[in-house]
Amino acid sequence: MSINNYNKIIVIGGGYGGLRAVENLAKDKNNQITLLDKNAYHFMQTDVYELIANEKDFAKVSVDLFTYCSGFEGNVSFYKQEVENIDFENKKVITDTQRFSYVYLIIAVGARTKFVKSIQGLKEYAHGVKALHRAMYFKQKFEMSLFKKVQESGVTCKALSIVVAGAGLSGVEIAAQMASYAKEFYCENNFLCRKLNIVLVSSSKQILKGLDDFLVEKSHKRLLDLEVVIKSEARVISLTQESVTLSNGETIPMDFMIFAGGIEPNGLIYKLDLPKNERGFLNINEYLQAGSKKEVFAIGDCATLYNKGELIAPTADVAEQMAELCSENIMRMGTNKKLKAHDIRSRGMLIALGRRYAVGKISNIYISGFVAFIMKKLIEKVYFIKLDRRSKKGCDKIFNA
Structure with missing residues (x-):
């Protein structure tokens, strides 16, 4: 033809x-x-919370587009x-x-x-995680901050303070995962310095605005159980390298901030x-x-x-x-x-809320806890395996040509 x-x-x-x-x-x-x-890769943004919390490395949340496209029967081409x-x-x-x-x-x-221009210092001092390179940078900074607190040790060590601005799906998942990971990190390794403050800033009265009441209530309770502080009906209006100022006049000390306040x-x-x-x-x-x-x-x-x-x-x-x-x-x-x-x-929604816990609604059926966590992990695994197989096929074709 x-x-x-x-x-x-x-x-x-x-x-x-x-x-x-x-x-x-x-x-x-x-x-x-x-x-x-x-970019030369596909980034699985729904897994970013696991990347940040060190449950996955970047190879498990990305797929090479050159090898992926080469895995088809000659009618797909990729150009970076x-x-x-x-x-x-x-x-x-x-x-x-x-x-x-x-x-x-x-x-x-x-x-x-969306780094809102009217928020002073936002672009200079906040991190976004929708792009892989930004998520990787934040992951490294988060780990280094944990390490520095361990080095300080002793009862006089200062708390690690993280602010997450935006209480939608991304903000809630990231806040929960970091709180869960940090708590496990400190306890399992028997470190004396265990002070961690995570503040989630929500512009609305409740988190996860617009979602089902079951998902909101379960997520809110889980965040409180993980000792995440929720600041409702507040917006970030300015940042410095060491603090965040909210619309209610409150100033919060911070080591770094994730901005998930909009796209x-x-x-x-x-x-x-x-x-x-x-x-x-x-x-x-x-x-x-x-x-x-x-x-x-x-x-x-x-x-x-x-x-x-x-x-x-x-x-x-x-x-x-x-x-x-x-x-x-x-x-x-x-x-x-x-x-x-x-x-x-x-068709449904599953929200990861720290290690081994999630909440969800699938076809009007509500689930929570470990069962929801397993379901979310299974969906993510199946998605990755499908892409990975195609990519491996392409890789074999390229190197065995």
Whole structure:
């Protein structure tokens, strides 16, 4: 078959949605798929709490995109290039080094931590963990801080103070995991210096705003059991290297701070001449198409998705559902079939709250404790094994060629 008879499909972004779209589309040998990402790896952001708490190293929360794409049957290519813009009229994706033509385009660039400019000192003294390099840096700083407290030892050692700003899923999971890890670290090693203060700052009256009451109540109790201090109805207004000032006038000493107070679209989205909402995220129709260009789709955290007028929270599960529908609609367009409207909704949620404990809601069934923890670990394991097998296959092809 001539290459001109292939469907040239470009996927921008190697996150949860991007990889699921590649996997589905690659099943049709008539599709020639190009994956573009500025990073050479896929980062499993849902496992970041385990990375920080030293339960996993970076190799277990990332997959090499070169070997992953080589693991398909010759119709998937990966280019480590940052996309600078898109020429929708001429169907060209413009990177920092070249141009790629497409028949269909999937934008799946995700989102990044929003470092609010009005918060003085935020960008200089706070850490985000949505990017792997930031999570790795924070992990190292956290471990070094624990080590320094051990070196101080004695009854006069100062408490290690950590502030987590933002009480959504990421903030709650990270606060719980660090508290659980630090408590275990000090006790198991019989260190005299065991002082640790973790403060979780919530702009709302309750943590996990908008989630089910069961999840909120169980998570709140678990945080208190781990001695996490929760500051409700407060916002961070300024930072120095050694303290955080809140909107209620309180100043909290800190060794470092994680900012999980919000997200914004990745930089590319701001450059695109496509409809966006007031927060800058892409607006998409019921078929997941962006703007008037019917061959352009947007999936994952960079797009705003509604189901019967209700905003759907951006999660890995939702991104993968979007990828599956997007792939199906591209195949339908190729065969002149009617497109399928989405009925995407959250299929459940599991929240990790420290070692061997989680809470969740799966298909309207509530679970908590060790059972929920095992289920979450199993889901993460299955996801990683699937990608790892593809990556190993690609690795073998490259080195045995």
